[in-house]
Amino acid sequence: MATKESEVASNEHPNYQNPDGANGHELGRQISVTLTPQQFEELYLQPSIRSRSQAGLVKTFGNPTSLGIVSFLLTLTPTSCCLMGWRGATSNSLLALIGAYYFMGGLCMLLSAILEFVIGNTFPFLVFASFGAFWLTLAGYIDPKFASQTTLLTGQGGSPAIYYVPFGYYLIFWAVYTYFLTLAAFRTNVVLVWILLFVALTFTTLGAAYLKFGEESMAAGANLVVAAGACGFTACMGGFYILLHLCLAATDFPFNIPLFDLAHLWGAKQ
Template sequence: MASKESEVGSNEHPTYHQADGTNGHELGRQISVTLTPQQFEELYLQPSIKSRGQAGLVKTFANPTALGIVSFLLTLSPTTACLMGWRGASSNSLLALVGVYYFHGGMALYVAGMLEFVIGNTFPALVFSSFGTFWLSLAGFLDPRFAVQSTLLTGNGGSPAVYYLPFGYYLLFWAVYTYFLTIAALRTNVVLVWILLFVALTFSTLGAAYLKFGQEAATAGANLIVAAGALGFAACMGGFYILLHLCLAATDFPFNIPLFDLGHLWPNKQQ
C-alpha cells in the first residue's frame, strides 16, 4: 500500500533582501511529513485517507482524536468507579456527575466528533458524536430538574417497571450499536477494538441490570451494576493506553507504545 503524504507548509517564501542589496536567509521553507498507512490509522483511528481534499484538511487542522478520547475517558472513568462502589460510592452517586455528563462527556465529545467530521474522518466522527449524545441523554435522565425519577417511580401511576424498563431497553440497543462499532474497528487496531468491545459489554450488563430493577429484582440488579462498572473500567484501561499513545505522537516523542495495527489483516475493498 502506498504511503500517504501530508505537506505541513506549502507557501513560497521570498528571500529577505538587506539594505545593502545582499540576500539574507530564506524566511521560510517547505516541510513535508510522510505518514505510513499504519501511522495515519493510529493517529486518526481511521483506516485511510479517502481523497486529496481530505489530506489537505488533515494537514490544515490539528488532530481532534485525542480530545474525543480524553472526553470520553474522563467521563466514563468516574462513572465506573461509582458503579463498582469504590469508597462508599454507588450508582446513586452518579447524580454528582450530571455536570460532567453535560459538558465534558456531552459537549466536548460532540465537538470532537464534529471536528472529525470536518476533516472527513467518518468513523471517529460517528463514534464521538454519538457517544456525546449518549452522555447528554444520561444527564437529562439523571438531572433532578426534570424530575424523571419522582415522576415515573413514585408519581401517580409510577412503578419500577415504568421507570427502569425504558432506560434498560435504551441501553441494550446502545449495546447492539456498539457491537457494530466493534466489528467496524477491526480495521483499525487492537486497543480500539478492546475499548469498544468492553463498552458494548458494559451497555449489555447495565441494560440487564435496569431490566432486573424493573422486575423488582434488586439484588440481581445491584450485582449486575457492579459487573457493568468492572467492564467499563476495563474499557477505561484501554482508553488510557490509547490516550498515552496519542499524547506521545502529538509531541513527536522519540518513541511510542504500539496500538497493534489490524489494517493489514483487512485489505481495502478496492483491493
C-alpha cells in the same frame, strides 16, 4: 495525502535580500511531511486519508481525536468506579457527576465530533457524536429538575417496570450499536477494539440490570451493575493507553507505545 501515503507541504517562502542587493539564503523551503496509512490511523483512529483536500484540512486544523478520548474517559471512569461501589459510592452517586455528563461527556465530545466531521474522519465523528449524545441523555435521565424518577417510580400509577424497563431497552440497543462499532474497529487497531468491546459489554450488563430492576429483582440487578462497572473500567484502561499514545504523538516524542495495527490484515478495499 494520498490513500497509500500522506503528504503535507508548506508554501514556498521568498529569498532574503541582503542590504547590498545580493540574495541571501532562502528563509523557507518546501517541506513535506509523509505519513504512512498506519501512522495516520494511529493519530486519527481512521484507516486512511481519502483525498488531498482532506490532507489540507488535516494540516490546517489540530487533531481533535485526543479531546474526544479525554472527554469519554473523564466521564466513564468515575462512572465505572461508582457502579462498582468503590469507597462507598453507589449508582445513586451518579447524580454528583451530572455536570460532567453535560459538559465533559456531552459538550466536549460533540465539539470533537464536529471537528472530526470538518476534517472528513467519518468513523471518529460517528463514535464521538453518538457517545456525546448518550452522556447528554444520561444527564437528562437523572437530572432532578426533570423529575423522571419521581414521576415514573413513585408517582401515581408509577412502578419499577415503568421507570427502569424503558431505559433498560435503550441500553440494550446501545450495546447492539456498540458491537457494530467494535466490528468496524477491526480495520483500525487492537486497543480501539478492546475499548469498544468492553463498552459494549458495559451496555449489555447495565441494560440487563435495569431490566432486572424492572422485575424488582434488586439483588440480581445490583450484581449486574457491579459487573457493568468492571467492564467500563476495563474499557477505560484501554482508553488511557490510547490517550498516552496520542499525547506522545502530539509532541513528536522520540518513542511511542504501539496500538497493534490491524488494518494491514485486511488489505485495501478494491
